[in-house]
Amino acid sequence: MFNQFGSTAETLSKASAVVLRIGTDAHLYDDPEDVNIAPLLDSKFESEKCEALKRLLALIAQGFDVSNFFPQVVKNVASQSSEVKKLVYLYLLQYAEKRPNEALLSINYFQKDLGDPNPLVRAWALRTMAGIRLHDIAPLALAAVSKGARDPAVYVRKCAANALPKLHDLRLEEHAPAIEELVGMLLNDHSPGVVGAAAAAFTSICPNNFKLIRKNYKKLCQILPDVEEWGQILLIGTLLRYVVARHGLVRESLMLSLNGMDTNGFCEKDDLVRDLTLDKEDGGKSDSFDVNLVNAVSKCYIEGPDEYLSRSSCPDTVTSGFDSKETTSIAHNEDVKILLQCTSPLLWSNNSAVVLAAAGVQWIMAPLEDVKKIVKPLLFLLRSSSASKYVVLCNILVFAKAAPSLFAPHFENFFICSSDAYQVKAHKLEMLSLIATASSISSILREFEDYIKDPDRRFAADTIAAIGLCAKRLPTIPTTCLDGLLALVRQENFAGNLEFVDGEAGVLVQAVMSIQTIIERDPHSHEKVIIQLFRSLDSIKVAAARATIIWMVGVYCSLGPIIPRMLTTLTKYLAWSFKSEAPETKLQILNTTAKVLLSAEVDDFQILKRIMVYMLELGECDLSYDIRDRTRLLKKLLSYKLASHEPAEDSVASQENIAVHVVEHIFGKKLKPFTPLALNNKFFLPGSLSHIVLHAAPGYEPLPKPCSFVFEEHDQLLNLNRQREAGAELDGSQESSETVDEDGSSDYDSESSVGSEFSSDEMMVSNDASDQAAPLIQISETSVSADQEELRSKRALDLWLDDQPSTANQTRSASNSNQSSYAKISIGDIGSRVKPKSYSLLDPGNGSGLKVDYTFLSEVSTVSPLHVCVEVLFENSSGEPILDVKLEDEESMKVADSSEQTLVGNANASYNNVPTLVPVEEISCLEARQSVKRLIQVRFHHHLLPMRLSLHYNGKKVPVKLRPDLGYLVKPFSMSIEEYLATESRLPGMFEYSRRCTFDDHVKDSRMENGKDKFLSICECITLKVLSNSNLHLVSVDLPVANTLEDATGLRIRFSSKILSSEIPLLITITVEGKCTEVLNLIVKINCEETVFGLNLLNRIANFMVEPFSLTN
């Protein structure tokens, strides 16, 4: 019956548990797959979709791969329900990288969401889109982010700032400047929330681009207290780096004040230090700051510990101080003052990371007398969570090592609670032994006494070691300590079999070692202690402790009056116990006996010698290799001694003299005071991860070199210089491109239309023509010119826009009646002015005088449709000839054979086998000032990613990157305007993308002032720009005739092309808006089936349209 009750109660409790879990997602987590998920995803009910997604998330949480649902999930991105949307986003981010093709399907929805009136929806879309991490959509994401960065909602701007590192992480080098610019813009935001996120983006994207900070420095300092805590942490670090880079360290600060002490201004600085130490109760100067350590710390901060330590191996450089030019004074520097002012209230922050970051700034930059204000806030951090306590202590330890006096008055803070973790206890012990002063040591020692009785024996052993350290630091206390330690040793002996108890042995060993450390300072006054230890040898059973004491017998064997008299007894005892000792003790007994023998008096010599011989015999048949080896060594070394009868007897043979010296060296030397090795002299910046793990974590950077960031005046000068250089280069490149044309003209095919595909004589003619400023664009109604042009356009530029020039004036187009009010014009020999842009592959600075530039050609490759022709110009700008210049694909080097095969054989059978680079013939010798061109054909792996090539010359190999230019991954596709419009109408909706950009080349064009027709020059400018940057066919130019002369709105230019790899047609329409004399707005529209390629090209066009005007003339 009771059983029944029991079971009822059980079921009841189960039932109640079930009731409690009702309505939660418990069942979903426990059995996510108990229903078929796929149909639920396709359900028309939001709730069912929601459930399916939750099940998927449960599977993700449990570590299963559910990426096979990706296509179905992506569809739901269009859901209106915010919860479904959120869940889809969660799923999408988990798998997007795995399923790139399907992920692209969602892009359109994101685009739509980005325009949603609800800021939350916009922010979510932005976050997810940027998080998808696909190269293909990166330009879209960048566009979305730059839009988001101007969003009215703060939250969206914040998300945009957070999205920047995501884009940066894709390493799209061509977008890097745009991203950095956005960072700068967001740093300048008026909302503190955005600035915080922007600071984080800055830290991860361009931590050394101090130009961005310089613009906003004062504002950033003022806004710092309002920035949210996470942003504060990074912003503090950024500001500190900026100030150091700009102004260097502060002369009055702890980092430098002691550094300069021994060279100049000794007295003055010394006073400062003394002031500081005086108000810290007591303690000599040596206690207040460890000069060498502070020096090491500051160097480590600036140079990074690895560099510093490697350098410090050569002693001369260690002491070299900072150049006085690299320092600044707080009295005269506003920037430093502001930084210190704005970070000091943050020491009150609720977030321990903020407090630590602010304390770090004060520690490095604050004047000596102000540093102490970081002490209390740091100590308060010790009351926070146990996890952060450990990190804080690690940091405080370094502060205390460099400046013990700061923390000395607060020693009670480091008293140990029973709830502290072991590491925390160990750190606190080290702190206490570091900061103990003559006045506090008595309280500290009393604490230590308590700790020795702690149940955690490892901690007790550490405490004893700490006592040893204290005694070493403070000259007044050793006697007290020694008494206590000896009592401890005796007490441990007393307990007899304690060695079996866990950890107890460690305590004893540590006690003996601490005693030894104390004795070492002044052996003569501690003779009695040594004797006591020797006496206790009989009762101490722990091998390591015995070994230490026996070692002391050897070292102090000739100390004072009493010890030498004990030696025979002691050695007899040791010989007697030798058999039963542990190996490490046996080794020590052998050593010690040898030492004793060497220093023996005449009386004892014979006895000791006999003991030694006995011991050597024992040792020779020991079980341990080590002991047998040591015995043999000793036997050999001591053979001369063992053979002699008197201790002072000198052997005559010179051979043996060496042995005497060796023995003297090994055993006879008096003990030198042991200086603790600076094991831990690696210092990392306070608050850094590297500081905790004690190695430089990836990405750790020390402070920038002082004053490495030049002043603004210099900066401007530099800019000017750079501009000048750029101008010079431009001239050079134009010259070179002309030589290109002349030399390579025979290679050119004039079949393809636009670009530089005139034969060379035509080129010269047209150059002449342009020099005479002939009208390049002519309204087609002037039939004379039309006829003239026709000749050329048939061959080269298909610039006739309509085959009925007579009707052109009627402004009528057969296909588009609503666009009837357009005149059709022809653009003259614009092709002659098209100068393909040349990019630098190798800088002469890096290539020891070899300069390599490359230019994309509009030719179609003969190898395969995937290849692009690139002309490479090798130029030797050095005075020496350069030998064996050769350009190779990095990968083909590995499979050199296969590339040759494919070259000869099946060029179009399988593109996959086609080499990525058709090799060029090697240039055996490039004379000084000579330039040579080579045509290479390249297949890019991806239309956005650069190709890695290696350039060989003079036997060297240099890796270079050949960046694809999207504009040349298409080829001109000649079509009439009707064909064009028909194709365009077939590619509506999702195949059509458009983007706005600005255009201002025509404003700068000097010809504008010559009274030329404005429309024409605009057309000319735009076309020139487009054709200079891409390989297209100009289809038509529509001019708005009906409008006023000032208004260029309606001007439309059409280009057509085919994608090289897939032969898919791609149409580009550029529509102009705005006044002729002002900056124009262009709407660039692309129609293409290959949407991703189209989008990328669209962005490329939009980018080069806004680039500065440089290619005319």
Added chain:
Amino acid sequence: MPDITNPIVNSEIKKLPLTWLEYSSSKLNLKHEQVKPKSRTRTQSQICASLPEMLQCIFLLSDSGEVMLEKQLTGHRVDRSICAWFWDQSISQGETFKSLSVIASPTHYLFQIVRDGITFLACSQVEMPPLMAIEFLCRVADVLSDYLGGLNEDLIKDNFIIVYELLDEMIDNGFPLTTEPSILREMIAPPNLVSKMLSVVTGNASNVSDTLPSGAGSCVPWRPTDPKYSSNEVYVELAEEMDAIVNRDGELVKCEIYGEVQINSQLSGFPDLTLSFANPSILEDMRFHPCVRFRPWESHQVLSFVPPDGEFKLMSYRVKKLKNTPVYVKPQITSDSGTCRISVLVGIRSDPGKAIESITLSFQLPHCVSSADLSSNHGTVTILSNKTCTWTIGRIPKDKTPCLSGTLTLETGLGRLYVFPTFKLGFKIMGIALSGLRIEKLDFQTLPPRLYKGFRAQTRAGEFDVRL
């Protein structure tokens, strides 16, 4: 030339390092070697170019080491095998490892905090402020336990969707996004009975808000723009904890108060409050909620702030060097030939004027104690299997002094006790702040209608150690 025969020189390097700092560096060296080569193969510029993410992944582990939840934060995914490594280490190294908040694993840097048995583990591969990661994990744990009404394995599994949604809002690309609890509450509704029932009945209850909380973009992100209350109430509480150490001689070595000013505000509109103390000079140091303005405090030590809605911690402070504790504990122990007699007296030392409640005394019996027989004349004594002994006293009776006494039997072979336990004292006093801090007044810039102000105080024992 160093004396090569000196065992201390050699062993000092190996053994003497007394701190974990050195200990860990030598011990973890092997692992560092594994981490480092990876970083060396990259050039410096590449490193600069590829450090976007702070945290890469967050794992929630149950107390049995099961991975309950993983949230990848960036494109650089972290395999969950890292958790297996972590758990193996924490089993083989025990408590020492568990209390280590920053760990260098062969592949990642790990940050861990443990709350109520749940391990929050975050991974990173690059340099970042470790305290930031730890603080963030603490914040996550706070928010989760606030949402779920506690933290345990079942609660997290039952509400894993909410956990996911919260994590997604709280961190974006490894950098904290929204951590302010009041905004989070508006974005993602905490689970409550009504929503649970609703979801059972209709099967459809979204806990994700459709609209952006107004606070998310304002200059006071901790406060929703326009909360409305019929009656305006604000309660201020001084909650103090007493930390003390009494050493083996019975001396009070350290005695200080850690206190918090906690406020529960239910105020309409945009109130601007000023709180001042009668004796701010006793405060040793303090930390403030972000809503507190620094200037007024710097100049005349008043707290001027726009409060968040609901409960929050306005400031925390410390008062040091107190002279007295309200309760005394007098332990005595005598040991002789394998048994110890122990007696502990607890009494009131200085009457604070209010009742001292829920007094408890707990201690860990040393390992060498094989059995214990303890009894008390007041309250109850329990001994758990892990040798933790708790004496629950409650209030101290007027007529007698509570006394715990009994015998401890030591393991065979031990003559007497050589290590001694530390007693941890717990107590609570309502209605008084032992630090002596007094609130002078709470002012409003514009007085709202129907205002009710309340003040109270309490003191608990914090880290109160009495050593035997």
